[in-house]
Amino acid sequence: MNPTHPTQPALVFIHGFLDGAAAWDDLARHLGDRAAGALRVDLPGMGARAGEPGPYSLERFAADVTTQVRALSRPVVLVGHSMGAQIAELVAQRLDERVRGLVLLTPVPLRGTGLPDDAMRTFHALGGNPVAQRELRRNLSVKLSDPQLEHLGQLGDRVDAAAVGTLADLWNNGHPSGAEPARYRGPVLIIRGAGDAFVTAQLISSGVTPRFEAPSVVSIERAGHWAHVEQPDAVARSVGSFLANLELASHTPVVPVAPQGWTRAFERKSADAFADAFDPNVVLEASALAKPVVGSDQVKTVMTAASKIYEALSFTHEAHNDPRNYLEWEVRAFGGEQMRGITVLTKNALGKIVHVAIHHRPLGGALKFSAELGRVLQGQLDASFFYRGA
Incomplete structure (x- = not known):
C-alpha cells in the first residue's frame, strides 16, 4: 500500500x-x-x-x-x-x-x-x-x-x-x-x-x-x-x-458464492438439510476435530451443532476443480470473535458429498470451537473427537 x-x-x-x-x-x-x-x-x-x-x-x-x-x-x-x-x-x-x-x-x-x-x-x-x-x-x-x-x-x-x-x-x-x-x-x-x-x-x-x-x-x-x-x-x-x-x-472482484446444498444447510441450521447433501458414508475431517467423523448421521449431527454455534457466517469465495469444491468463509462466534477458514467438499458422480475437510484459523479459535462442540454434543458423540483443554 x-x-x-x-x-x-x-x-x-x-x-x-x-x-x-x-x-x-x-x-x-x-x-x-x-x-x-x-x-x-x-x-x-x-x-x-x-x-x-x-x-x-x-x-x-x-x-x-x-x-x-x-x-x-x-x-x-x-x-x-x-x-x-x-x-x-x-x-x-x-x-x-x-x-x-x-x-x-x-x-x-x-x-x-x-x-x-x-x-x-x-x-x-x-x-x-x-x-x-x-x-x-x-x-x-x-x-x-x-x-x-x-x-x-x-x-x-x-x-x-x-x-x-x-x-x-x-x-x-x-x-x-x-x-x-x-x-x-x-x-x-x-x-x-x-x-x-x-x-x-x-x-x-x-x-x-x-x-x-x-x-x-x-x-x-x-x-x-x-x-x-x-x-x-x-x-x-x-x-x-x-x-x-x-x-x-x-483489487479482487467479488464473485457471489452460488447457493448449493452445503450453504443452504448452514442457512437453515437443520439436520435434515445437511443429510440431504451427504452420501451415507461421508467422512468429515477438520482442524477442530481430533479424528475423522464417519457416516452421514454423525457428520450431520456435528455440522448441525456447529451451525448453531456460529452467530454469523458468510461464504466469501469459491473455486471448483472437479470433483472438489473450495469454499472460503468468515464466521463470528463467542460474542463476536471472528474466525476464517476454507472448506473442501468432494462429491461423487451423483453430486453427493463424500468427504468434507474444514480448516479453521486462528488456532486459538479452532481449539475454542472444538471445546464448545464437545460440550454441546456431550452424550451424542464421544469426547475423544474434541479438544478438552490443557
Missing part, C-alpha cells in the same frame, strides 16, 4: 480521553510508510487544542474530525482509541463510502459505559491532579515505561481541570446511536489489550462486536488500555495486516 498516492486511503488517528495527537507517535513510527500522510487529530479541549473552550460533545468532536477529513479529498481509514473509537464511528456514519476501514483500539462502546456516579468520581477527580492521572494510567496499563507514562501524563496535564469531568461524562454517557446496529457497514478491526481492566473482553463482546458485521477482533498480549503505546509493534502489525487486506479486497 502506498499511502501517499491520492487514491489510497490515508490513516486518520483519533485520540482518547485526556490524550492528544502525540499519543500516536510510537505507533506511527512502527507503521513507517503506511503512516505517511496520516492525519493525527487533536480534539478541541485536548492536546495542542487544550485551550479551546467548550461546550464539548461527541457530536462536536465528530463534526470537527469530519471537516478535517473532507479537506483531505481522499479515502481514509479511521483509527480511534478509547473515546476516540466512539468519535471514529460517528465520523464513519457521516462520511459513508469515503471511509474504507474502521480500526477501534481498546474501544469504549458508542452507547457508553454507563458507570455509576461513585465510579465516575475517580475520573472527575483527575482534573488538576497530575499524580492521580498518572496513577490511573499506570493501573490500566501493563507495559508502560516511565518515559511513556510521563509522555501521556503531560498530555493530560494540559487539559483544563474544569473540563475533565465533562469529557469523562461524554464517553460514559455515550451517543444514542450506540443502542442500534452500526450504520457503518464496511470492514472493522477491533483491537484490545489483553490486560486492559477497563475495556474488557466482556465489554467488547457485549457492547462493541455485536453492532458490526463480522468484525476482526485482535487481542494484544502484555498490553492494557494504551496498547498502541505499550506494544506499538504488535498493534502496527495488526493494523498493517488489516490495511493489506483492504488493498487486496479493492
Whole structure:
C-alpha cells in the first residue's frame, strides 16, 4: 500500500480521553510508510487544542474530525482509541463510502459505559491532579515505561481541570446511536489489550462486536488500555495486516458464492438439510476435530451443532476443480470473535458429498470451537473427537 498516492486511503488517528495527537507517535513510527500522510487529530479541549473552550460533545468532536477529513479529498481509514473509537464511528456514519476501514483500539462502546456516579468520581477527580492521572494510567496499563507514562501524563496535564469531568461524562454517557446496529457497514478491526481492566473482553463482546458485521477482533498480549503505546509493534502489525487486506479486497472482484446444498444447510441450521447433501458414508475431517467423523448421521449431527454455534457466517469465495469444491468463509462466534477458514467438499458422480475437510484459523479459535462442540454434543458423540483443554 502506498499511502501517499491520492487514491489510497490515508490513516486518520483519533485520540482518547485526556490524550492528544502525540499519543500516536510510537505507533506511527512502527507503521513507517503506511503512516505517511496520516492525519493525527487533536480534539478541541485536548492536546495542542487544550485551550479551546467548550461546550464539548461527541457530536462536536465528530463534526470537527469530519471537516478535517473532507479537506483531505481522499479515502481514509479511521483509527480511534478509547473515546476516540466512539468519535471514529460517528465520523464513519457521516462520511459513508469515503471511509474504507474502521480500526477501534481498546474501544469504549458508542452507547457508553454507563458507570455509576461513585465510579465516575475517580475520573472527575483527575482534573488538576497530575499524580492521580498518572496513577490511573499506570493501573490500566501493563507495559508502560516511565518515559511513556510521563509522555501521556503531560498530555493530560494540559487539559483544563474544569473540563475533565465533562469529557469523562461524554464517553460514559455515550451517543444514542450506540443502542442500534452500526450504520457503518464496511470492514472493522477491533483491537484490545489483553490486560486492559477497563475495556474488557466482556465489554467488547457485549457492547462493541455485536453492532458490526463480522468484525476482526485482535487481542494484544502484555498490553492494557494504551496498547498502541505499550506494544506499538504488535498493534502496527495488526493494523498493517488489516490495511493489506483492504488493498487486496479493492483489487479482487467479488464473485457471489452460488447457493448449493452445503450453504443452504448452514442457512437453515437443520439436520435434515445437511443429510440431504451427504452420501451415507461421508467422512468429515477438520482442524477442530481430533479424528475423522464417519457416516452421514454423525457428520450431520456435528455440522448441525456447529451451525448453531456460529452467530454469523458468510461464504466469501469459491473455486471448483472437479470433483472438489473450495469454499472460503468468515464466521463470528463467542460474542463476536471472528474466525476464517476454507472448506473442501468432494462429491461423487451423483453430486453427493463424500468427504468434507474444514480448516479453521486462528488456532486459538479452532481449539475454542472444538471445546464448545464437545460440550454441546456431550452424550451424542464421544469426547475423544474434541479438544478438552490443557
